[in-house]
Amino acid sequence: MRDATGFGGTGRTSTTAVAEWAAFTGTPLVVRGYLLVAGAAAVTLPLVLDLPVDASIPVWVTAAALTLVSVLNVEISRMITGGLARTQQPHKALSAWAFACALLLPPVWLLLIVPTTYAHARWRSIRVPLWKWVGSAAFLVLAAIAAALVRYAMVDTQANWMHGDGGRGLATVVVAAVAFLAVETLLFSGSALLNDAADEVWLRQTLTSWSFYATESGVLVIGGLLSAVWTGGAWFTLLFIPVYVLAQRASLHEPLRERAATAAQLARKNEELELANRFKIDLMSMLSHEIGNPLTAVQGWAQLAEEAIADEEPQTARKALAVIERNAVQIRAVLYDIFTMVSSDRGALAAAPEPCLVHHHLSAAASGRPPGMQPEVECPEGLLASVQPGHFDQILVNLLSNADKYAGGATRVSAVARPDGQVEVRVEDCGPGVPTEFRDHLFQRFSRGAETAPDVLGSGLGLFITRELARANGGEVRHSDRTPAGSVFVVTLPQSA
Numbered sequence: 001m002r003d004a005t006g007f008g009g010t011g012r013t014s015t016t017a018v019a020e021w022a023a024f025t026g027t028p029l030v031v032r033g034y035l036l037v038a039g040a041a042a043v044t045l046p047l048v049l050d051l052p053v054d055a056s057i058p059v060w061v062t063a064a065a066l067t068l069v070s071v072l073n074v075e076i077s078r079m080i081t082g083g084l085a086r087t088q089q090p091h092k093a094l095s096a097w098a099f100a101c102a103l104l105l106p107p108v109w110l111l112l113i114v115p116t117t118y119a120h121a122r123w124r125s126i127r128v129p130l131w132k133w134v135g136s137a138a139f140l141v142l143a144a145i146a147a148a149l150v151r152y153a154m155v156d157t158q159a160n161w162m163h164g165d166g167g168r169g170l171a172t173v174v175v176a177a178v179a180f181l182a183v184e185t186l187l188f189s190g191s192a193l194l195n196d197a198a199d200e201v202w203l204r205q206t207l208t209s210w211s212f213y214a215t216e217s218g219v220l221v222i223g224g225l226l227s228a229v230w231t232g233g234a235w236f237t238l239l240f241i242p243v244y245v246l247a248q249r250a251s252l253h254e255p256l257r258e259r260a261a262t263a264a265q266l267a268r269k270n271e272e273l274e275l276a277n278r279f280k281i282d283l284m285s286m287l288s289h290e291i292g293n294p295l296t297a298v299q300g301w302a303q304l305a306e307e308a309i310a311d312e313e314p315q316t317a318r319k320a321l322a323v324i325e326r327n328a329v330q331i332r333a334v335l336y337d338i339f340t341m342v343s344s345d346r347g348a349l350a351a352a353p354e355p356c357l358v359h360h361h362l363s364a365a366a367s368g369r370p371p372g373m374q375p376e377v378e379c380p381e382g383l384l385a386s387v388q389p390g391h392f393d394q395i396l397v398n399l400l401s402n403a404d405k406y407a408g409g410a411t412r413v414s415a416v417a418r419p420d421g422q423v424e425v426r427v428e429d430c431g432p433g434v435p436t437e438f439r440d441h442l443f444q445r446f447s448r449g450a451e452t453a454p455d456v457l458g459s460g461l462g463l464f465i466t467r468e469l470a471r472a473n474g475g476e477v478r479h480s481d482r483t484p485a486g487s488v489f490v491v492t493l494p495q496s497a
Helices: 015-025 029-048 059-080 088-103 105-123 130-155 167-194 197-207 210-232 238-310 315-345 357-365 389-407 436-441 462-472
Strands: 354-357 376-378 384-387 409-418 421-429 476-481 489-496
Touching: 029 105, 029 130, 029 167, 059 088, 059 210, 059 409, 059 436, 088 105, 088 130, 088 167, 088 210, 105 130, 105 421, 130 167, 130 197, 130 210, 167 197, 167 210, 238 315, 238 389, 238 489, 315 357, 315 389, 354 389, 357 376, 357 389, 357 409, 384 389, 384 421, 389 409, 389 462, 389 489, 462 476
Parallel strands: 376 409
Antiparallel strands: 354 384, 409 421, 421 489, 476 489
16 A cells, blocks of 8 residues: 555655754654554554463464564565665555555564564665654554454364364454555555645545455455465465565566566656656746847947947947847847757757857957947957857856956957867957865856855856857867966867868
8 A cells, every 4th residue: 555655655765863853854744643543553453452362373473483584575566576775565465464464463573574574675775754654563463463352252272273174264364454454544544634635646546446445455465365375374374475476476477567667757757857846947047048148239339339428439239229229139049049949859949050260259358348348359250150250149147247247357359270170269368367175066047156145246148058068069168277376267169270
């Protein structure tokens, strides 16, 4: 009845006692009270109920055998599923051993066998918060007590309750199994109803599924038949093991495979949804950043053009209008790239590189800076790089804008052809440089230096976007120090013939 959390839902793996406690205290108060009451009852009832068993086999031998068969059960389940180390079905099959314990031993032995079998299954198959295991085990103990009461009422303390034609023994197995399943269902229904619906989707669906009841009945019958064989003579169990393995395969193989396939599918879907969500965040951030910069430039140059017209300086006005036009083209290119990213199946930036005159783009980017902050340009006139023109402009604008914010502006923009067939573009400044402790985070999304973040307006996306644009075009971006002071951002792009 239990999934990987013990109660339904997905659950989160806890690695420390603090995390385990936080997971428990994060559940609704009524659920915690319900589990505590169930746990107290599960510990108290086996100790106070006097339901002796006049067995011909020492109880410790029977307890040891049940524990060993439980271990065997989990290992067989793992072999059936090809060695899966994380699966839900072995946990479900623990019902069989709690049920067998109720039929063969006094109830107090439940407090040893159930925790032991749970510990082994948790070690070998399922990793979930410990408190959920404890609650699930408490439900199993209480269900087993109901089965033990049925056994005591129907066969009393008989050592071999399968004597004669076995009719009374088989009836005991059936009635006890019904009692076990009824109490188990009732207890887990209480958990499903009291807890938040969003956390119990799986359990609520399971409790309304006939396939669950069929499978659970199957594992209880397996445990009951094993108990019946044991009462007739312990050595008969050796003959029963091959039959048990076949029954285990028949009743659990397909459910295990289906559950494993479903779990893998859900994991992939969750990963895709997480990637899609991050992709949307990146899109919105890039939209804000990449349109914000040119819009700021448009606003500044528009004011300059207005002043130039008022002062009758047509050359300055024309230059300002040219910069405005260039930034408007850049905004249009950004919007095109955003649409390209949205339509990309890979969820990554797509590029259409073409031969670009590097000098032309460097000069345009430098002349677009405010007066007094325009860097020197050094580049061979005919140097060609293979890059999408709009992407190249965005890379340059981002690096120059970064220099404006943190270094008082770039001092030089240069480009050369390297022997390895790459074009190396360098944006240099004479600022304070990048702090050593921040360099590993320089190109990460939303990363900003602690010292400059309060005083410098920005989102921490400029260098991240620059790197993504360069990589989309088969290039890369890196940072290095400049002697004697400052920074150099080096962009490498494929050279075009």
